[in-house]
Amino acid sequence: MKQIYLLTCLIAFYTALAAQTPANAYLSLQPYEIKGHNNPLKLNITFGNYKTRYIKRSLGSIFNFGRVSFENILLDMAGVPDYVQGTNQRNKDIFSFDLTENGEAISNTRCRAILHQNERVRLLLPSDSSFFSINNVDFLQAVIMLHNDSSQVWQMAASNLNGSMNEPQKGLLRHDTTSIVFEKTTMLLREKAVDRTDVSSLLATMNMVYSFTLNNKVIAAVSYKDTEKRFWLHEKTDPKLAQVIASAAMVLTLRRQLYQ
Amino acid sequence: MKRIIYISTLFVIVLTSCTTVKLAVPEQFSSQSTSMHVKGLNGWMVNQKLSFGNYYTSAVKRGWNVSSTGTDRPSGVTTEDRLLKMFNVEKSNVTLNQKNKYQFTVQDGNQSAEVFCIEKVTKEQLVVKTNTWWGDTHQTKNYQYSFSAAILPLKVKEDAPWQLVLYNNYDRNKDTAHHFFDLPYLEEEGYITNGTETIHIKPLRIQQFVRKDGREAKFPVRMMSGYELRIDDGVVGIIDSFDNNIWMYNELDSDTKLLLAAVSSALMLRKIQDTIH
Structure with a gap:
């Protein structure tokens, strides 16, 4: 009896809730826990019905070599202190993976991220407010190919994902005229999947995420931080778009922090 | 951010040692409401x-x-990060x-309500190891605090549950505090809703308070x-965390009063202290 009563109440509540919530609350997105990303013994990552497989990373992504700067060698020989010398380093991260849904392969993703670090303290030149001259190149690009429709090749591009510049950390997913924008932000999101018989599924928490926006409407999000990682997806998202977003979310989960 | 903690700590020490602080509730409200300790x-x-x-x-x-x-993925690189590295x-x-x-x-003797609560804080800090007797110093880069509760009035008549959300979000990059006594900029919001009504x-x-005398x-x-x-x-209730009092407007119906009692209890039972306060 109590369950029927609770069910009736919750249905009435969920239908009326959307109009009452603040701008950064996205309680219609359903959460899925991401498992395996922090476990060195697990090679694949799972969330909801999705699972990655065949994650491959280039050796150059693991062993980064800084670029030799002759200017810094000369400054070293002249006894100029380290802090006047600029940081000039190149890092990259190249990886690929397949994504499966309920055991069936749905997409293949190849990704390349680069960070050319070019930073110098401005002691003698007119300095900006941060004292640094920062000319970094921080770029990520990926190609997502859906298996069930060979015409669906999505391009993914993002800038400043390492947060090395004073700019938003954002990117774009594009195919033909469809564009999905993603950006690092904080959002109020549901803690548990909606269970219409469990009142505690109303609980929500604030999370730092990459939000995915299609036509000015947030349709998905993935946690920025590695601890308690979650993926949120709107229930009514088109299945093909959901597969693309799940692949993009995996790129953002698997990418390495290149700023050192 | 850190200076606010210093200021808060200093005032807590001063206030607890010298006098009992009371919230100065305006008479316009206090004359039409009941205070409960x-x-x-x-x-x-x-x-x-x-x-x-x-x-x-x-x-x-x-x-x-x-x-x-x-250690976790840092949200960004700050000027402090660069200077320390240099x-x-x-x-x-x-x-x-x-x-x-x-x-x-x-x-309240006649009616009851079930309350489920969760609070969560995520804080990113830059920890500088000084290797001296001062110990390590911490600087908060950002934090997200959220408190959420589901309140289910247990009644024969069907009634939708209420959802409480209270959050604040601090980002050092968006902070507008420049002087010692400036409060940091916080993005914050709180509400209780059942889908049709919102509190x-x-x-x-406050800056003004009433001393014991x-x-x-x-x-x-x-x-x-x-x-x-x-x-x-219109103000219908005040939760005074200085003196642990709850003020409730007299003209409210018993359902709303029970809801306010549930909200006040949920807020007062929190364990995680938001570092800004």
Whole structure:
């Protein structure tokens, strides 16, 4: 009896809730826990019905070599202190993976991220407010190919994902005229999947995420931080778009922090 | 951010040592409302129960207060990061997560409501290792605090549950505080809704307070002192966290009063302190 009563109440509540919530609350997105990303013994990552497989990373992504700067060698020989010398380093991260849904392969993703670090303290030149001259190149690009429709090749591009510049950390997913924008932000999101018989599924928490926006409407999000990682997806998202977003979310989960 | 903690700590020490601080509730509101002192907040916490006026809670059932600290993906590179790296100062980016869950029932003798709560904080800090007797220094880069509760009135008549959300979000890059006594910029919001009606929760930061001897005094900065509950821009309740009092507007119906009692109890039973206050 109590369950029927609770069910009736919750249905009435969920239908009326959307109009009452603040701008950064996205309680219609359903959460899925991401498992395996922090476990060195697990090679694949799972969330909801999705699972990655065949994650491959280039050796150059693991062993980064800084670029030799002759200017810094000369400054070293002249006894100029380290802090006047600029940081000039190149890092990259190249990886690929397949994504499966309920055991069936749905997409293949190849990704390349680069960070050319070019930073110098401005002691003698007119300095900006941060004292640094920062000319970094921080770029990520990926190609997502859906298996069930060979015409669906999505391009993914993002800038400043390492947060090395004073700019938003954002990117774009594009195919033909469809564009999905993603950006690092904080959002109020549901803690548990909606269970219409469990009142505690109303609980929500604030999370730092990459939000995915299609036509000015947030349709998905993935946690920025590695601890308690979650993926949120709107229930009514088109299945093909959901597969693309799940692949993009995996790129953002698997990418390495290149700023050192 | 850190200076606010210093200021808050300093004032807490001064206030607790010299006098009892009371919230100066405007007479316009106090004359039409009832003040209830909340008992059970301090002391023995096993089977903790609250009581105020004719409201009382069941024993609070608490989950694990989970907390973890470790290195995580940094949200961005700051000027401080670059300067410390340049001068080869040992530093690390640490992310702290803390989560707390609890539930209880609140009743007034005739009606009762079940309350389920969760609070969570995620804080990213730049930790500088000084290797001296000063110890490590911490600078908060950003933090997200959120408190959420589901309130289910247990009635024969069908009634939708209420959802409470209270959050604040701090980002050092968006901070507008430049002077010592400036409060940091916080993005914050609080509300309770059942889908059709909404009660807004407004943090109460005051500069004026009443001393034990009845005289009014002033803090140099505005201090967090509780919450104001508003329906359609009219104050219906005040939660005074200085003196653990709850003020409720007299003209409210018993359902709304029970809801306000549930909200007040849920807010007062929180364990994770938001570092800004």
